[in-house]
Amino acid sequence: MSAAAVANFAIEDSSAKEGENSLRPTRVAYFPDSFHEINGVAHTSRHWEAFVRRRNLPFLCVRAGSRAQTFLEEGNLWTLELPRGFLSFALEKDLRFDPAFLRHFPLIEEAIQRFQPELVHITGPSELGMLGAAIAHHLHIPLAASWHTNVHEYLARRSEWFLRLLPERQSQATSQKIEDVVLSAASLFYGSARVLFAPTDKFCARLSEATGRPCRRMARGVDAELFSPVKRSRSREDHEVVLGFVGRLSIEKNIALLAEIQTALDQKKKEFRFRIVGQGGEIDWLRERLPRAEFTGVLRGEELARAYAGMDLFVFPSHTDTFGNVVLEALASGVPAIVTPEGGPCTIVQDGVTGRIVADEQFVFAIEEILENPEKHAAMRRAARAYAETATWDSIFEGVYKTYEEILLPEARRAEACVL
Secondary structure, eight states: OHHHHHHHOOOOHHHHHHHHHHOOOOOEEEESSSSSSSSHHHHHHHHHHHHHHHHHOOOEEEEEESSSOEEHHHHHTTEEEEEETOOOOOETTTTEEEETTGGGGHHHHHHHHHHHHSSSEEESSHHHHHHHHHHHTTTTOOEEEEOOOOOOHHHHHHHHHHHSSSSSSHHHHHHHHHHHHHHHHHHHHTTTSSEEEEEHHHHHHHHHHHHOOOOOOOOOOOOOTOOGGGOOOOOOOOOSEEEEEEESSSGGTTTHHHHHHHHHHHTTTTEEEEEEEEOOHHHHHHHHHHHTTTEEOOHHHHHHHHHHHHSSEEEEOSSSSSSSSHHHHHTOOOOOTOOOOSSSSTTTTOOOOTTOOGGGGHHHHHHHHHHHHHHHHHHHHHHHHHTTTOHHHHHHHHHHHHHHIIIHHHHHHHHHHHHH
C-alpha cells in the first residue's frame, strides 16, 4: 500500500488486506486526553482501540474514567483506567482536569514496565499527556504526540467577552497575541516528542516549523455503515427544510451565526427549522434565538445516525475546529455541508461538490443556492456519500503505524545499536 494512498484515504479492499498482513506489531502505550467523553480526541481514541483489537496489535491504553481504578488484559489489548479525584475541575461539561493525577504515577509506571512499550503516544498537554511524556522521558522510550485541539484559537475566542471592552484595533492585536503565546507554549510541549501528527497538511507544516520535529498527517475516519443515507426516516408530508448542527454549543464554535441565519431566512419567509445536536454553555442563549429548533441533546449510535440522515444541509460555522469529525459524519449520511474557510472542515468539503466553503456572511446565500436547485442538491448528496466511503479508520491508523516504522522506531534502534 503506497504512502500516498494512506494520506489520501484511498484504499481498495485488496490494499487494506495487504496493509493488514504487513502491519508491524509495534508495542504502543497510548495516553489520550479523553476517552469516554463526547469530543474528537475521545472519538479517535475509541476507534483506535477498536482497530488494535481487530488487528490483535499490542496496545496499552492509559486513560481517565469515572469508575474506580481498573486494569484489564484482553490478549494484546491492555487498559489501565484511573479515576480523577475531588480536586479535578471542569474544562467543559464532560471534560475535567485533575491537577493531582500525579498520584497515579507508580501504577502507570508499573503497567509500563510490564507492558514494555516501544513507544509512548500522547494526544495533548492534559494530565494524561504530561504523565505520558514524563514517563517516556524517565524510561528513555521514544515519544509521539498528536495534535487534536486548536487550543490557541479556543482561548482567543473565549477571551472575546473581555476583548470587546477594548478599542477594535487593540482588541484584534490582543486576540492575536493570545493565539501566538498559547501556540508557542503548546509548541514547547509538543517539541518534546520525536514525531508529531496533525489532522491537516497545513497545520502539520505549521507545527513542524514551530517545533523542529517531523510531522505527519493523521486525519480522521468515519463509520460509513453507521452513518448512512438509509437511516433517513422523514415522512413524505414533512417538506420543511432541516438545517443541522452537531457539536459543542460554545462560543468557539461560532454558534452565534446560527441565530443570524435564522433571522435572515425568516425575513425571506423560508420554510425551515434547525436540528441542534449537542450540549454546552450557550444552549440557553441559542434556545432563545432559535424558537422553532429541535434541541436533541447529546446523541450516540443509531439515534445520532438517524438525526444526521434526517437533515437536508449541515451548517457548521466553526473557525477553530482542528478537523471536524461531525462534518465527515454528515457527508457519510448523504448530507452536504457548509463550512468556513478556516480550520480543518474546509479540508474535508469539496467546494461545489460535497457542499460549500464560504465566509460567514455568505452562509445564507449558500443555503439558498443549494436548496433552490433540487438536482444540484441531489448530486451533492451522492458525492458527499461517495467521498465519505473512502475515509476509513483503518487507513488512518495504518498510516500512523507506518510513520512509527519509518521515522521513530529506526531512530530508537540506531540508538540501541550505538549503546551495544
